[in-house]
Amino acid sequence: MLVWFVVLCWYDVTQRRLPNWLTVPGAVAVLAWAAATGHGVPAFAGAATLFAIYLALHLIAPAAMGAGDVKLAIGIGALTGAFGVDVWVLAALAAPLVTAAWAIVVKLGSAVRTVPHGPSMCVTAALAAAPVMV
Structure with a gap:
């Protein structure tokens, strides 16, 4: 999972996009893992809800x-949903806040107008899920 997150972050920061070949297989893998470990229903619910938002x-x-962020939301929602509503809510609420903070810092220091949201999604999902994954 962490390797997937690192690749997603690197690609989004350097290319400013999240391609299907990165987002879709990861989402499928997370959903398959969740189903195989008995967490399929909450993972699917988390994926569907975050995707819809x-x-x-x-x-x-x-x-x-x-659109890449929308597709990444499936895998992120599935991963965090598999670990419970509290993990899902934490990651879902923290990601936009981290992106907003990052955007403020970047805007103060440069002429860059936007920042990618994928890294915030990955970092907050990893941090929210870390305590329950150990």
């Missing part, structure tokens, strides 16, 4: 939320 945001403001 991100899709709505993307449709409302496509420039603010990329």
